[in-house]
Amino acid sequence: MGLTFELIRTTDAGGRRAQLHLPHQTVQTPVFMPVGTAGTVKAVPQDTLEQLGAQIILGNTYHLYLRPGHEPIRRMGGLHEFISWPRAMLTDSGGFQVFSLSELRKVTDEGVRFRSHLDGSSHFFTPEHSMDVQIALGADIAMAFDECTEYPAERGRAEESLRLTMAWARRSLEHFRAHQHEVPWAADIPDRTQRLFGIVQGGMYRDLRKQSAEQLMEMDFDGYAIGGLSVGEPRELTLEMISEVLPMLPRDKPRYVMGVGYPDEIEQYARMGVDMMDCVLPTRAARHGLLFTSEGRLTIKNRKFAEDQGPPDPNCDCMVCRRYTRAYLRHLMQAREALSATLNTIHNLAYYLKIMQRVRGSLENPEPI
């Protein structure tokens, strides 16, 4: 399969500058991955994402399975073709929906029965089924089907949840290895195959996290994710769990912390050695009128910006900050114009992507002290 994760430089703090060779893109890491749940990074067209420098975006197994359906997408050549995205993609397995749709599902050892949030219809997801859907979608990276443990979770509950996730990880891997050659683009990109990442769970219990990581490493995934974080726990706990798990993961494989974070968090985690992160925060917050800037949070709908003719972020050179004023963005927000979501999201993503670009730079060429 060749070298897929190529370390370029590491730091004493554990930071890693590397590149991840994926079928559709060589991804420079550490990387932030915008979330595009339903086949779109909400409000932003694909060509703009490319201009912003997005290297890899997410899609979601559960959402795309429900609509438009993974079989139609397979028939149309896979997710890349369908949404016209030439770079890398990663699909989440539906594990997060086991958590977020808690009122619409029932979990057993075999799998999860969901009631569709769209029409109430019943669907059964197993690790095997999640793999089948993800292979049909054909993202560069698929994720093992897991249960994202809620917070707070008592010890017994976290153990039980972890037991389930580990069993599902084995089943995911086995089924994936047996069928990964079936990706829609297998014939077009024969030398590179779809990848599967395992997910560390264990609630907020260090020993469970350790146990989880050890078990997963025996299974030899293509990369390792830390899941079940940013689910309501205090930040120190998030950090503690990441610090606990990172050193245990194999050095020569990518490490992915799922669902983080605020701008300062992604920078911090990247410097600690996290290679990949994703988060809905920059996109969702943008649609709700919250801009992340070099001067902190900017609630763009605030009255005080009504006639503010300055750029959203004076230290930002993104296509939005170069062209539009705070007053205009506030007006678009007030008027509920669709362009509001687009411009706000472009800025936030530009801000996030630039943070990672800067971090990559400093990992590559450490500043002399």
Next chain:
RNA sequence: GCACAGGUGGCCGAGCGGUUAAUGGCAGCAGACUGUAAAUCUGCCGCUCCUUGGAGCUACGGAGGUUCGAAUCCUCCCCUGUGCA
């Protein structure tokens, strides 16, 4: 001119004798958002004071009246809509 139907807080619109500073919605103000059931959700939203909790004042077109008590009942006036002249 006559006949109906109406005039309620920035707007729309409930209420039709006391539990009404007055249901709802919109607009407005502020806040939240971390592998997206999210262009969503939460709080505030007559004025003035004091610390939470409250206190006072002003309010349902206008002016009178009935009543212990009126946005709610009666009289007159003003205005709006519809129909008939």
